[in-house]
Amino acid sequence: MSERAFHTVAADAAGRLTDHWRALATGALPVVPPGPPGTTLKALPQRPPERGEDLADILEDTWRTIVPQLVHWQHPHFLGYYPTNNSPASVLAELVTAGLGAQGMMWSTSPAATELEQRVCDWLAHALDLPSRFTHESGQGGGVIQDSASSAALVAMVAALNRASAGRWRDHGTEGRLRVYCTDQANSCVPKAARIAGAGRPVLVPTVPGTQVMDVAALARRLDADRAAGLVPAAVVATVGTTVTCATDPVHEIGTVCRERGVWLHVDAAYAGSAGLCPELRDADARPDLADSYAVNAHKWMRTGTPCDVLWVADRNGLTDALGASASYLSDQSTDADEVVDFKDWQIPLGRPMRALKLWYVLRAHGLEELREVVRHDIRLAVLLASLVEQEHGLHLVTRRLGLVVFRAETDERTQGIARRLAGEPDILCTAATVDGRPVLRAALGSPYADETTVRRAWSIIRGHAAAVS
């Protein structure tokens, strides 16, 4: 195609997107699409075309066939899971990243891609007040962008397995003795990462009764008992802001226990980590001063589109010893001279796009002040929603932490009934979950378009369904 044609169709797409964002902001779109399974499949031809088609037509089809069958994750009534965020700055960066088409597996395969990533990961470490040993500046640790908290957990875990086995793991695998530890409140990606890493089901450390946080004394006992039994404790995964209730494990105390025993501590701060932008929200008990690795999803609460998880490690060699890959076609003078960072050795894949441009655009376009305001704004909205829950006869606030509100009805049957009705409601998306064996409903704030009006409107929809269930 001609360059002129691309310019025209890209401008058309930008216009459609701004219209789309306006429709989200004004509540003109449902959150959840109307079609049953198979709706999109039926609308798509069985076979690809032999002859090329016009991009303008494909764009038109996107809005006719695809957009109406998407869930709109940035809709102000989207209260499910945790947010997946976005912003014009992030979208612009994705356009530029794709257009430049760089591949940054090694420093030498796109120097600016690697150095930009080093710098923005340092920027964010500083903005979140993380220990300086997590920075590239320190010369010891550093940050790297992963696609997800899942991959971050897996990457940290294999580094831990390698360290715990003094490098035997690289050649001989897990051999059935290496162990990973977390609570039943860790995100599903944590046991999945342990499984993928060949360590099997993680050891579940009990939570303190009545809370959703790790019992540190129980962790210490279990680590010692396992070691005494000939097992090799390799990694503990703690959470800052659990998925169900946004609970935070006592990271600092856990760090002490792990440090004394030489066990790798990975901290999954996928959602709540962004709150660290605000000094008043930093929690001394949750500081990762003694952690080996720490991960935050910028794509959750930092106006950056998915995927963008930042993983920091205190000891970069711990990571590259486990994940380093060599081959004749990957040898490189700068690498051999140990002058540069090759991010292929900090992640699962060999290849990687230029991952950092998006975060650079977002941090610069918004500035730290505005990103802190995003967090504070969403928390204010969550406080409002929590107060609306509390005013409602027959509903009970389980907890409100950061931007998350968890509530239930007085009986489990009624909570489940409300959840069933909400699952069929196109104008709201909440997530049902379980706390201490009891069903709850979660509402997480985070849409760029949410405000007091949208929260009250969303609540009136939820309230209507609640009222219909006796």
Place this chain on the structure above:
Amino acid sequence: MSERAFHTVAADAAGRLTDHWRALATGALPVVPPGPPGTTLKALPQRPPERGEDLADILEDTWRTIVPQLVHWQHPHFLGYYPTNNSPASVLAELVTAGLGAQGMMWSTSPAATELEQRVCDWLAHALDLPSRFTHESGQGGGVIQDSASSAALVAMVAALNRASAGRWRDHGTEGRLRVYCTDQANSCVPKAARIAGAGRPVLVPTVPGTQVMDVAALARRLDADRAAGLVPAAVVATVGTTVTCATDPVHEIGTVCRERGVWLHVDAAYAGSAGLCPELRDADARPDLADSYAVNAHKWMRTGTPCDVLWVADRNGLTDALGASASYLSDQSTDADEVVDFKDWQIPLGRPMRALKLWYVLRAHGLEELREVVRHDIRLAVLLASLVEQEHGLHLVTRRLGLVVFRAETDERTQGIARRLAGEPDILCTAATVDGRPVLRAALGSPYADETTVRRAWSIIRGHAAAVS
């Protein structure tokens, strides 16, 4: 920012990108940037800004600071590794994908994202003449987009480990007995995947002397010997188009050996798989009729930007049994009713962007005829380059397969001397590698802007360096 402002700055970015592509096409840019390590770091501030900055300024900075320090992977003189491709259709799709900001971990979290991916994976399976059991249509298998051939290999491997251990792997890990097999010609991501999966160093099956392809009889003997020794062979990884010489393992024969022994066969066709678009390039010996999984990087030779690897499996349950993750907050009516596909259970991460839009745009915008022509065009250019090598006194053509040309000088010292000179040449990028212990140079065609003129120009640069090394 205002929507109007986004529209303006996106149009600006589109204009800059079209100028950039024109500069690549006309040879106005070097392939490799001039700066030593630290050039970009020095140009970037130490700390992020407190106040937001204008997107137009950030865009300007991108072209001032980042673009000059990138390797241009689509430059016609970029002959390194294998290509990472691109096209206006792919870039447009990235813009739209980012702007819509959908998250498709489950069918219910964005139905169109999942169903579009099912359909385009089926489209591509059909276009590549893959066995029908690899399609979603079949109801048994199906395709899923991964970020890389590395992740595809890892995902296939964990499914294999789970199957080989009859599900024990999920709870107990690899236990030191499960084994993975490949040759020393497999891409570095294959042993890395085995390591990440906790299976340790893979068993290296010998290649047939004088070739770079797996010795099938040796594979069969080794599988049987290992089983007799109490080990559990889980997966064999075969390659269609190896990284160094584009050699292809006898996939069909290997499949017979694996099938008889119940061992999972994964086929890594990252680069050469795209040649299957052309009927005349399909190789009966390489057909994956007996394979369990097959992966092709659309981002290598199919005009689709990175990341876009398509992994097909013959038995979707084999994958989801290994990778399925459940949690109270992930329960879902459509999933429970077994009506839909949840791609979170087909990959490592939990979350995922809408991955298929890009491939949909590319397949439609180009059409199969044009994508076949891309492959044929690049092969014609490789044939031309190979003939230029052969005409050159003192240089020796090692092999020309598909779009890859491998050559060396008459002595290893001279080959290494040429490689050292080329490593410092900004107007060419070749990859040095090793074949049978001897150094070689690789030149892989694949730039959208390459033609006979650029090949002759690139060759004259290489030839000049060769002439300077005695």
